[in-house]
Amino acid sequence: MSLGDEALRHLRHVADLPDLTGTRYELGAPLGRGGMGAVYRVTDRALGRDVALKVLSGATDPASLARLETEARILAQLEHPGIVPVHDVGTLPDGRLFYVMTLVRGQRLDARADSGATVSERVRLLMRVADAVAFAHARGIVHRDLTPANIMTGAFGEVLVMDWGPGDHGPISSTRSTRST
DSSP: OOOOHHHHHHHHHHHHSOOOTTSSEEEEEEEEEOSSEEEEEEEETTTTEEEEEEEESSOOOHHHHHHHHHHHHHHHHOOOTTBOOEEEEEEOTTSOEEEEEEOOOSEEHHHHHHTTOOHHHHHHHHHHHHHHHHHHHHTTEEETTOOGGGEEEOTTSOEEEOOOOTTSEEEOOTTOOOOOO
16 A cells, blocks of 8 residues: 555644643644744733744754754844844754744735835835844844845735744854854
């Protein structure tokens, strides 16, 4: 008996879902997937609000755990209105590390720009992005994958730089030389 492609995809998906047993979070819908992990909408039962949970995809090797922990720590230190805040970090029963951040409601920067935003609105959005990136740079952190796909805009003009994932950030050298962002 062999499994079909669809059955295998389903099994991989189910096996990759985070086991939130014993946590304060209830699993909701998937929000996105990257090279290292996946992000899910979850409900924080203790506070009665929806948040986003990022978890490693399958890997529990020490290097992957360290990269996700580093990302969570960097985000937690970058307290700025233009950078998504981290609320919690922990380990799932299967050994995978996770962190919880604000659930960003809105649209990607490129979609916002394509939706008829005026030139002055676009410039204001970019100025907010530059402010968040400058804040991170002042703390020695560089976002190395700054694309419109990693910037979210909200209904009230908020702009959040997202996905400070491993390999996407790094310290600025002590000579303060510039690196590409």
